[in-house]
Amino acid sequence: MSIVFAAPYSEPEDSVPEWGARPMKWIGVDGTVWPLTGAGSSSPRMLPGVKGLHMPRFEVYTSSTPLVPGEEILGYSTPARDVEWRLLFRASSAPDWEARHADxxxxxxxxxTGRWLVGEGDAQRRLDLRGEFDGAHYFPRDPFVTGRAQIGLRLSAPRPFWVGKTISRSYQAEAEPDFIPSDPDDQNYYPTSVTGYSSARIRNPGNEPAYVRWTVAGPHPPGVTLGVGTFLVTVPFEIPEGSTFILNTDPTAPTTTLDGEDRTSQLGFQVFAPVPPGGASKLVIASGGTGDITVELDPLYWRAF
Incomplete structure (x- = not known):
């Protein structure tokens, strides 16, 4: 009988990926910060079995008729997102366990709502959560004896989409040509005092349409025009030098202020358009002023990664 000795197969060293826990943090309603995974986490620590990282639930609306086979897709909506965590609380002493659990x-x-952060750097996304408590939790063993307890949490995200890193673009007024050209043979007259921002564009890399926030630094005379596509708003009042006008077009958190003072009523009824997902959209910016204009967009994603 012959015996063959062979070393077990192992992948080449350069083909082994570097794996590690996805960074997760919880920022509570009281402002406290809790690392849930990775080297910075201690108690509580996230256990396997996390719900809420992947696709949300979609409710698709359809219509049908006996005259046409199948159905017509009308659209969809996304209800609040259900989230579940399993956490391990542990400590070296009863007072320490009690304090960590209570805090x-x-x-x-x-x-x-507090904030759940997943990932880091430019890849980090966030989801605001509130707790759902039914009073059904029980401790199978006394944690003041064992120093450990696994506790399941149910949470809910009223806004179900994960929010990515804010995209910000600042624009300065383009140089305005002279009203009367210096060259008398130049017939290109410009009978306007409106400064243009023709290169203004913003990209939405998310999965859902997203609304923008405008920040306009004075000076600008009355008549600043801002918008996406054909949905425009004209600011009817002056924005003095040193002042800041903020317009948040998101219908979930509308804001219209000048130096912190509410000016919503002066704009009247407005209809704002979101930036469609998956590409860059041209912005409409026109003014007779010279202050910088900044536009920001929070991309909305279906998943945490």
């Missing part, structure tokens, strides 16, 4: 649950609230 963490004080960071949750059934109505107010």
């Amino acid at each position: 963490f649950f004080d960071s949750l609230h059934p109505v107010e």
Whole structure:
């Protein structure tokens, strides 16, 4: 009988990927910060079995008729997102366990939202969560004896989409040509005092349409025009030098202020358009002023990564 000795197969060293836990943090309603994974996490620590990172639930609306086979897709809506965590609380002493447990649950609230952060750097996304409590949790063993307890949490995201890194673009007024050209043979007259920002564009890399926030630094005379596509708004009042006008077109958090003072009523009824997902959209910016104009967009994603 012959015996063959062979070393077990192993992948080449350069083909082994570097794996590690996805960074996760919880920022509570009280402002406390809790690393849930990675080297910075201690107690509580996220256990396997996390719900809420992947696709949300879509409710698709359809119509049908006996005259046409199948159905017509009318659109969809996205209800609040259900989230579930399994957390391990552990400590080396009973007082320490009690303090960590109490402080963490004080960071949750059934109505107010904290923030779940997943990833880091430009890849980080966030989801605002509130706690859902039914009073059904029980401790199978006394944590003051074992120093450990696994606790499941149910949470809800009223706004179901993950929010990515804010995209910000600042634009300066383009040089305005002289009204009367210096060259008498030049017939290109410009009978206008409006300064243009023709290169203004913003990209939405998300999965859903997203609304923009405008920040206009004075000076600008009355008549600043801002918009996406054909949906425009004209600011009827002056923005003095040193002042800041902010217009948030998101219908979930509309804001119209000049130096912090609400000016919504002066704009009247407006209809704002979002930036469609998956590409760059041209912005409309026109003014007779010279202050910088900044536009920001928070891309909305279906998943945490």
